[in-house]
Amino acid sequence: MNDTYFISKAVSLALKGKFNTRPGVNVGCVIVKNNKIIGQAFYEKYGGPHAEINAINQVKRKYKKNFFSKLTGSDIYVTLEPCSKKGKTGACVDELKKYDFKRVVIGAEDPTQNGITNLQRAGYEVINLENQQCLALNKSFFHKAKFKKPFIRAKVAMSSDHKSVFTSKQRKWITGIPARNDVQKLRAEADIILTGSGTINEDSPSMNVRTKKIIANKNFVQPARYVFSNNLKLNWTAPFFRLPGKKVVVTSKKNLPKLPQGISDISVMSLQNKNPISSKDFVKEISKLNINNILIEAGPKLLGSFGDHNLIDEYIFYISKEKLEDKALYFYGGSKQFNFFDNKLFDIVEEKIIGKDKKIILRKK
Numbered sequence: 001m002n003d004t005y006f007i008s009k010a011v012s013l014a015l016k017g018k019f020n021t022r023p024g025v026n027v028g029c030v031i032v033k034n035n036k037i038i039g040q041a042f043y044e045k046y047g048g049p050h051a052e053i054n055a056i057n058q059v060k061r062k063y064k065k066n067f068f069s070k071l072t073g074s075d076i077y078v079t080l081e082p083c084s085k086k087g088k089t090g091a092c093v094d095e096l097k098k099y100d101f102k103r104v105v106i107g108a109e110d111p112t113q114n115g116i117t118n119l120q121r122a123g124y125e126v127i128n129l130e131n132q133q134c135l136a137l138n139k140s141f142f143h144k145a146k147f148k149k150p151f152i153r154a155k156v157a158m159s160s161d162h163k164s165v166f167t168s169k170q171r172k173w174i175t176g177i178p179a180r181n182d183v184q185k186l187r188a189e190a191d192i193i194l195t196g197s198g199t200i201n202e203d204s205p206s207m208n209v210r211t212k213k214i215i216a217n218k219n220f221v222q223p224a225r226y227v228f229s230n231n232l233k234l235n236w237t238a239p240f241f242r243l244p245g246k247k248v249v250v251t252s253k254k255n256l257p258k259l260p261q262g263i264s265d266i267s268v269m270s271l272q273n274k275n276p277i278s279s280k281d282f283v284k285e286i287s288k289l290n291i292n293n294i295l296i297e298a299g300p301k302l303l304g305s306f307g308d309h310n311l312i313d314e315y316i317f318y319i320s321k322e323k324l325e326d327k328a329l330y331f332y333g334g335s336k337q338f339n340f341f342d343n344k345l346f347d348i349v350e351e352k353i354i355g356k357d358k359k360i361i362l363r364k365k
């Protein structure tokens, strides 16, 4: 068994923390002695002990008085460079330096830390595998570190003629249950779910995560729900506002109107008074916060505003086989005319069938 094998093991451990470590990263760790795994763990919840510490602690529990000699001469595999700065917990490099590891093998560099140099200066052999699986684990985190703004995805369910808004009130869904279940995973990956007042007022949505398997984990926290509204004429009785979880109204006003009873954990993000309020200003403000991933689930207007300003990194389309009636609206309401399905602007990074629908992911070039 080689480095690729053990780092893949660490990746599968990291994935156990998926959905539960936002806005933090997913990290897995294995400790290997004489080609045998003696400790393994992952980052389980935001603010909790890091994967490396959990793995070392597992060795301590397993080997009791002998743990130190067990760790001596072992290789520690971590999917992400160990942290060197004190954050919500102590710096992992300080803990690692207590032991005589033969090699520290990492899957990907952490551009926000200095763990590799720190360990090398202390005499450790550090190997960076630059492993693709490890880079994919924390795509939004790396994006934020590089571009200083969150990774912004837009999900759109649409008909075969690319319309996303019914004109008749009769029907609520364009796509089938499997596609909607898939959207639940996108939501669970997001730090923020963002919509516009049009969607709140037309659909009265919940926009929370409801998949039992995901929400059953005690470490799962619902993503914050943000809504853009300049005039604040919102359907405040929508489950979007009533369900538990953080809610934020993005507006040019300073305060919210008097709200009906039963709405808690709601605040205002006040932007400059422009009509409509600027999606660019929003991204500038939100980039100052610890937010890596935003999922937009909005109608043509808000989507158009973000798209026109080139703020969307990834479009996730769920396309049904049906056509909608003539009066139904095209999914994109911006003033720029994009040919989304021509590969000059976007790369198709995924295309698959989900139930009766097609899923296509387009990523900005």
Ligand SMILES: NC(=O)c1ccc[n+]([C@@H]2O[C@H](COP(=O)([O-])OP(=O)(O)OC[C@H]3O[C@@H](n4cnc5c(N)ncnc54)[C@H](OP(=O)(O)O)[C@@H]3O)[C@@H](O)[C@H]2O)c1
Residues within 6 Å of the ligand: 155, 156, 157, 158, 164, 165, 166, 174, 195, 196, 197, 198, 199, 200, 202, 203, 228, 229, 230, 231, 232, 233, 276, 277, 278, 279, 297, 298, 299, 300, 301, 302, 303, 305, 333
């Ligand atoms: N198929 C799908 O995936 C999907 C997803 C979501 C929604 N929808 C459909 O979309 C329809 C609503 O579409 P919509 O376009 O009216 O709603 P929207 O894009 O969700 O919301 C638009 C509203 O957001 C507010 N807003 C504030 N700043 C804005 C800005 N910079 N740019 C754009 N809007 C801004 C404006 O209202 P204020 O006056 O309050 O500022 C505006 O009228 C619904 O029928 C819903 O079913 C479909």
